[in-house]
Amino acid sequence: MKNCEYQQIDPQALPTPTPTPPPHHGNDRDEKEQPRRPRRKWEVFPGKNRFFCQGRIIVARQSGVLPLTLGLILVTSGLFFIFDCPFLVRHLTSCIPVVGGVLFIFVVITLLQTSFTDPGILPRATPDEAADIEKQIDNTGNTSYRPPPRTKEVLINQQVVKLKYCFTCKMFRPPRTSHCSLCDNCVERFDHHCPWVGNCVGKRNYRFFYTFIVSLSFLTAFIFGCVTTHLALRAQGGKGLVFALQESPGSAVELVICFFSVWSILGLSGFHTYLVASNLTTNEDIKGSWSGKSGEDVTNPYSHRNIFVNCCSVLCGPMPPSLIDRRGFLPTDESAQTGSADIEVPALAAKSEINVVGGSSQLTIGLQEPFSHAPTPSQLPPNLFLNLTEALLLAVALTQSAAWC
Numbered sequence: 001m002k003n004c005e006y007q008q009i010d011p012q013a014l015p016t017p018t019p020t021p022p023p024h025h026g027n028d029r030d031e032k033e034q035p036r037r038p039r040r041k042w043e044v045f046p047g048k049n050r051f052f053c054q055g056r057i058i059v060a061r062q063s064g065v066l067p068l069t070l071g072l073i074l075v076t077s078g079l080f081f082i083f084d085c086p087f088l089v090r091h092l093t094s095c096i097p098v099v100g101g102v103l104f105i106f107v108v109i110t111l112l113q114t115s116f117t118d119p120g121i122l123p124r125a126t127p128d129e130a131a132d133i134e135k136q137i138d139n140t141g142n143t144s145y146r147p148p149p150r151t152k153e154v155l156i157n158q159q160v161v162k163l164k165y166c167f168t169c170k171m172f173r174p175p176r177t178s179h180c181s182l183c184d185n186c187v188e189r190f191d192h193h194c195p196w197v198g199n200c201v202g203k204r205n206y207r208f209f210y211t212f213i214v215s216l217s218f219l220t221a222f223i224f225g226c227v228t229t230h231l232a233l234r235a236q237g238g239k240g241l242v243f244a245l246q247e248s249p250g251s252a253v254e255l256v257i258c259f260f261s262v263w264s265i266l267g268l269s270g271f272h273t274y275l276v277a278s279n280l281t282t283n284e285d286i287k288g289s290w291s292g293k294s295g296e297d298v299t300n301p302y303s304h305r306n307i308f309v310n311c312c313s314v315l316c317g318p319m320p321p322s323l324i325d326r327r328g329f330l331p332t333d334e335s336a337q338t339g340s341a342d343i344e345v346p347a348l349a350a351k352s353e354i355n356v357v358g359g360s361s362q363l364t365i366g367l368q369e370p371f372s373h374a375p376t377p378s379q380l381p382p383n384l385f386l387n388l389t390e391a392l393l394l395a396v397a398l399t400q401s402a403a404w405c
Contacts, residue, residue: 042326046124047185055326057116060183063198066115073111073216076257077104080223083250084230091233096226103219110212111197118322119202120188122169122177130170137165159301176302178283188323192282201282204322207315210272217262217269224258227251279303279310 042055050059059066077100085097125133137150152163152172163172166179169186173179178190180200189203201209231251234244245252275285279302284290290300304310 038329040326041324041328041330044330045324045326047121048183049185051326058118058326059115059198060193060200062182062195063115065195066198069196070108070111072257072261073104073107073219076223076254077219079250079254080226083248084223084226084254087230087233087248088226092229100219100222100226103215103222106215107212107219110208110215113208114194114197114201114205114212115199117199117205117208118324118326119200119206120190120204120320121183121200121202121322121324122171122174122186122188123324124168124186125170133171157301159299161301176281176284188320189281190283204320210276210315213265213269213272217265220258220262220265223254224262227254227258231255276311276314277307279314 040055042051042058045051048061050061050063051057052059080100081097085100088096150165152165154161154163154175156175161175163175165172166186168179168184171186173186174188176189177186179186180190180193182193183200185200187200187202189206191201191206191209193200194209197209197212199205230248231241231244234247235241272282275282278300280290280300284300290298304313
């Protein structure tokens, strides 16, 4: 056997992993000891809405046209008060800016009320309520597929009304309720989704929407008439329309905006006046639910057969409360589920030192902190058994190489 020379390896020369100090959990414990802030329902609202002022204001997520509507009203009214009112006060009467100011304030207030009011959103069914409804309508209990549309029939004023099942909200929609695809909510007495006001129009804000378009019709027609009168007075004496527009350039902008908008606004106001008098909604009128287009002999079960009573029931009835309770607090268990959970994982660093002398190996395992008692398996370092296996394999390899020498 050949003579093999062995050289002692200094244990200090071997690279050893730097022990990682355990993380300090003092701050986490302090944070845990502090009570969590209770969460409100608007913070976890499932619909596609945006909330402001701690949930007091609700708008649709796609409300980009609302600033345009507000901007057109502000610009047109501002030009009217700057360019037209001073001239008309001197030559006609001082009541013109007063009437214009009252209409302008009324238009802005009703617009904001329409945009920032809950239109009548219905809360979605809880998991228990949804499961109970599923048991009632699906006796097989098979939920692996989406069942076909299901309906219920109810009798309202001797008229059969079908209630459709909403797969998103997991409930049967009440009469005159429809699911808005843009807001992703079921809205009670759904009329339509209006991008100009940035919100759905339903049971709770229809009266504001109707007063908004009617007052806007009056304001637009009033400004259009005043601007026309202003330019006609300036053009008297053979000066011409060009001279009048040069003297008051803002009136030209007002004239163009009012001319192209007054007809559509007046038409919209007339259409909704017909709907109010008939106690219909835009959704029902477009679908022809009570017009008999399908060949069936149907009548509107919600009409009181009197125009005055219909108008009073739609516009002057008591304001129904909001059902979503967006500023209410979540229950403790739901708040804990939605919050992020803090999980502590105990970390225990370990290091290993191997001394090899003359073909033999000596394994030394040093722990960062000595155990004051017998460790349990959960207290052992996660890489302890891996280090032991590597050390044993290295010792066997060195022993075999020494035997071969």
